[in-house]
Every structure is written in C-alpha cells, then in structure tokens.
Amino acid sequence: MTNAPLSPPPSRFSSARFYSPAASIGLAAPLVAALVIGFLYPVLRLVALSFSGGTLDHYRRIFAEPLHVDVLLSTVLVALVVTVASLLLGFPVAYLMARLSKGLAMAAAACVFIPLWTSVLIRSYAWVVLLQRNGIVNKLLVETGVTEGPLKLIYTQGAVILAMTHVLMPFMILPIYSALRALPADYVRAARNLGAGPLRAFVAVTLPLSLPGVFAGSVMCFVLALGFYITPALVGGPSSMLMATLIGQQTTVLLDWPFAAALSTVLLAITLLFVLLFRKTLSLSKGLNSVY
Template sequence: MTGFPPQSAPHARAPGRVTIASARYYSLPTSFALALPLIGALGVGFLYPVSKLIALSFSEGTLAQYQRIIAEPLHISVFLSTLEVAMGVTLASLFLGFPVAYLMVRLRKGRAMVVAACVFIPLWTSVLIRSYAWVVLLQRNGIVNNLLTDAGVTDAPLKLIYTHGAVILAMTHVLMPFMILPIYSALRALPADYVRAARNLGAGALRAFVAVTLPLSLPGVFAGSVMCFVLALGFYITPALVGGPGSMLIATLIGQQTIVLLDWPFAAALSTVLLSVTLLFVLLFRRALSFSKGLNNVN
C-alpha cells in the first residue's frame, strides 16, 4: 500500500462542460448560448436605439445638424457649461464623499450602520422629490433665506435658486452615494496590516494615509468619479427644477428640441455628441486608472 491517498473517481461531465481542478469551464458554444439573452437585451435596448439615433442625425445625408452645433455659440456654451457643472459635481462628491466612506470603514458596526443608512436612504427617494426639496430650501422665501434674514445676516433674501451653484449643490446631494459606495468598497478591501506596518515603520497617521490608504483607494475613487461624471453629464430633472432657464445644460437643451421645437434630427445630433463626449471621458478615466495601477506596481 502506498502512502498516497486513493484517487477519487472522476465526476461525470455534462455535455459541453469541462471540469478542471474544481473549476467549471464551459465550451464556446455553451458560453455563447448562456450569454445570448444578455446579448439580445443589449442589442434591443441599447445598440439598436443608439444606431437609430445616430442615423437620424444624418437624416439629410449631410453634416448639417452638426454644423448647426458649431455655428451657434449658444450650443457650444451649453456644452461647456455642462462639462463645468459635471466636473464641479464630481469634485464636490469626491471631497465630501471620501471622508464619509472612510468613516464608514473605521467606525464600529452599529455606528457604521447608522452612517450607511444616511447614505442609502436618499437612494430610496425619488430624484424628483429630492430636487424639489432643494427648491423649497433655496427659493426666495425658503427656509435658508428666512434663517439668514431672521438671524440678521442679510437684509434681503439672496438669489440662491436658479444658479449654477444651486445646480451643483443639488446634483452633488443626489449623486454623492454613487461616489461613496465604490470608495467604501475599495477601503473595505484594504488590509489593516498595511497601515499598521507603515505606522510601525515610523510613519504618522497622515503619512500612512497619504502613502498607503489613498493610493490603494484610487480604483474606488476612479470608479465613483466615472459614475458621478457620466450621470451628471446627462442629468435632466435636477437642472430643470433647480437651475431654471438661466442654467441650461445639454440634457435640458435636448429635451427642449424634442418636446417644444420637435426638431428630432438636431436633438439626435446633440445626443450623439453627448454620447461621444461621455465615451471619451470614460476611456480617459480608464486610461488614468491603468496608469495609476502601473505606478503602484512599479513602486
């Protein structure tokens, strides 16, 4: 008798499935069959509408609709304003959301659950309700202006609503959970031994955070930034309610072209440009994330 354990009988394999080292790998036809419903849903729900949208923007067989975008300074201004607001919302969500995610990781379970509830509860509320709440807070006779005048800080109500600042504030409140959750996931996966080793080697709390915690949390930061920026580019309800006609963004302009002016080819051209800008920034974020991982591996 040898000292080796007896080999178990090979498991029966179903057709199209290969079992190797307790992991199951499906053949190419089986994998394609399993992914076919998802591919069909992607084609019907995304690829077909997008292709029809792009084709509609070239309905005249020329670039006339895109030339209208470039020829009119208002359209360029709206695009730049949209990028400015989206970047402001992303940065505000990052600076406000990172401490919250860090706090959720460091607190004990009971207190962390309270903070997590404060993050999740807004997600269960309609965006329309949350945006209208900011209208109630920031309007001329709203709660904020009443508090300022009653406290003697201002003599007359301030113009807080229908400004770029109000749009950025309201959109940050709506989108900040999409920044907190990826950062929390990245910080949660960070082993505590790394920070403990840095402290044992003489690094202070700030030095350990800058040299260890912050670089290793960058995947969560990039993921949250991509989601916030992309969602902010196409936001419609909050800018329409809080920004008003004086703070028109690209989504509001597209809605105006489709609902009010019924200029569908021009709206399709605006949507195609917005989609192209969104894909460009997603690729840039992915490139930056890959570069960051490369630096971490080198170091």
C-alpha cells in the same frame, strides 16, 4: 491495488467542458438579444437619425451657433465641478464609514442609502423649498442678521451644482467605501510601525489603495451629471441650461428630432471619451503604484 489516474486541477474555465458550443450560444443568446434590442439598436437609430439627409448639417449647426457650444461647455464644466465636490465631500464620509464598527457602519450606510432610494424629483423640490426667496435658508440668513434681505439662491448655477452634488454623492461614497473596507488594517499598522505618522500613512498607503473606488465613483458621478435633466430644470430654471435640458427642448417643444439626435450623439461621444480617459488614468495609477 491499482492507482487511479490523477485528475488535472480544476481551472476557472473547466465548467465550459460541460456545455457544447450550441448550448453555450443558446445560454448567451437571451442576454445578447436583450443587449442588442435594449441598448445597441436604439443607439444606432439615434446616430443614424443625426445624419438625416445624409449630411453633417446638424453637427455643423451645433458648433456654428455659440449658444450650443456654451451649453456643451457649461455641461462639461458643471459635471466636473459636481464630480470634484462629490469626491471632496464623499471621501471623508466613506473613510469614516470604513473605520466604524460593523453596527455603526450599517447605520451610516443606511443614512447614505435612504436619500438614494428617495426620488430625484422629491430631492430637487426639497432644494427649491430650501433655496427659494422665502425659503428656510433665506429666512435664517435674514433672522440672524447675516443679510438685510433675501438673496437669489434659487435658479442659479451654484444652486444646480449644490443640488446635483447632494443627489450624486452616494454614487461616490459607496465605491470608495467598498475599496476602503477591503483594505487590510495591517497595511496602515505596518506603515505606522515603520515610523510614518497618521497623515503619511494615509497619503502613502490608504489613498493609493483607495484609487479604484475613487475612479469608479468619479466615472459614475461624471457620467450621470452629464445627462442630468430634472434637477437643473427645477433648481436652475431657464437661465441654467445644460445639454439634457437643450435636448429635451428640441424634442418636446421644437420637435427637431434630427438635431436632438445630433446633440445626443455629441454628448455620448464626450461621455465615452471621458470614460476612456478615466480608465487610462486608473491604469497609469496602478503602474505607478507597482513601482513603489
């Protein structure tokens, strides 16, 4: 009886043996072409348009006029506040969903998904109905005697933050829920058996292991908040202008496309900078957790 030669153990790259380099390139070519045509080419055209005339005049104009700098800082500040508010409100919801049974967790997930499937325009108009001068909130405040007359709730920065938090909170809840759901219950049980209380077990075990979900949700909320257009335009009005509103004004009203391209390029650079900072913070967090 002859002994058959032992085959090497399969590796995760073993499937590459079945395809020649030409076949591999052919399989990847449609995806690369779609990425180049649908993303890379428009971005490069946008950046090239911002340097119209071969000068930096459009960028100098952004930082020379206080209005544009104020709008840029206000956009970043609103995005940060919305991200923090979404985290503070969304983490308890995700934690509760992770601790529920499978059936109740599915029902809670449906409650999160249904608003996500609803159009942003409809949700923004709903906040206009709630917060307007004769809206439900003002009527409730007047009828209960909390205020003598209707308050100015709509067309304020607070209304913009409230509406944007409501729209973006599912993007914070779902990544955190996925991270918490994948966390083995034995870890928390072991911490409790070693003498840790519920708060100590949460701070020492649950919270650090949920940080990948927290960072993923924070990145999505922050990036989406930077480019939000519909909700600030409807709920905030002219008094609450963000970068997306300013860019839309430059393209549709003033028809100043090179300056709008410069504004978009600056916003894109800020977005990439914050994404890199989030990734760096996440890597540091993993390093600190590995020490303990």
